[in-house]
Amino acid sequence: MGEKQPRKHERISAVLFDFDGTLTRPDALDFSMIRQAIGCPADRPILEFIETLSSPKKKEAAAALERFELGAAANSVPNPGAEVIIHYLQSKKLHIGILSRNMLSAIKLALQNFKTVRESDFDLIISRDDPVSPKPSPDGVLLAARRWKTDIGQILVVGDFLFDIQAGKNAGAMTVFLDNSGGSGGEKKKIENWKLETRSLSIAESDETISHLDELRNILRMRIPL
Numbered sequence: 001m002g003e004k005q006p007r008k009h010e011r012i013s014a015v016l017f018d019f020d021g022t023l024t025r026p027d028a029l030d031f032s033m034i035r036q037a038i039g040c041p042a043d044r045p046i047l048e049f050i051e052t053l054s055s056p057k058k059k060e061a062a063a064a065l066e067r068f069e070l071g072a073a074a075n076s077v078p079n080p081g082a083e084v085i086i087h088y089l090q091s092k093k094l095h096i097g098i099l100s101r102n103m104l105s106a107i108k109l110a111l112q113n114f115k116t117v118r119e120s121d122f123d124l125i126i127s128r129d130d131p132v133s134p135k136p137s138p139d140g141v142l143l144a145a146r147r148w149k150t151d152i153g154q155i156l157v158v159g160d161f162l163f164d165i166q167a168g169k170n171a172g173a174m175t176v177f178l179d180n181s182g183g184s185g186g187e188k189k190k191i192e193n194w195k196l197e198t199r200s201l202s203i204a205e206s207d208e209t210i211s212h213l214d215e216l217r218n219i220l221r222m223r224i225p226l
Helices: 031-038 046-052 057-075 082-091 104-111 139-148 162-171 193-205 213-221
Strands: 014-017 095-099 124-126 155-159 174-178 208-210
Touching (some): 031 046, 082 095, 082 213, 095 139, 139 155, 155 213, 162 174, 162 193, 174 193, 174 213, 208 213
Parallel strands (some): 014 095, 095 124
């Protein structure tokens, strides 16, 4: 008889993180200000809105978004527990990646503000510069599985927004929603109305919900290969 195969999500061998608001503190990017600057309605995703614009408005909006992203990246700081959990995953020999709707240069700039984690600590970084449709499309998760040569059911997707959860679920991966609504140090996170409306959906659709990245240890403890 052959070896019994693990059931879906019974074993995790790779973790794919969202970046802004997940590995970095939330609200570095002021989405309300970005929307105001490019004329994007409050209930529309910014990237998808920009795609509907015609030239030269599309080019101008994209350039404005890049300026906001780079400015936020320069001032961003790691989310509590982010660097510790990265080192924990490394100690367990898991694949570690980033899947973000941000541009790659902003991610690289923000990582310079981490004290003990560097770009080289990630096996791959998938940004909007890659030829895949952005989250909530499953394309980025599927690309990570191909590059890692890993079964999709053994990938854990962690993010702070509905699109992260939908991307993971649409691909067939396990998902964890990081609920930042409690903030840190007793300070409530300022969440725009659109995010508030999607928070309950994120919790409902995700396999697990956490309020601190260190809680990933408990989720992974029984799912990490020996």
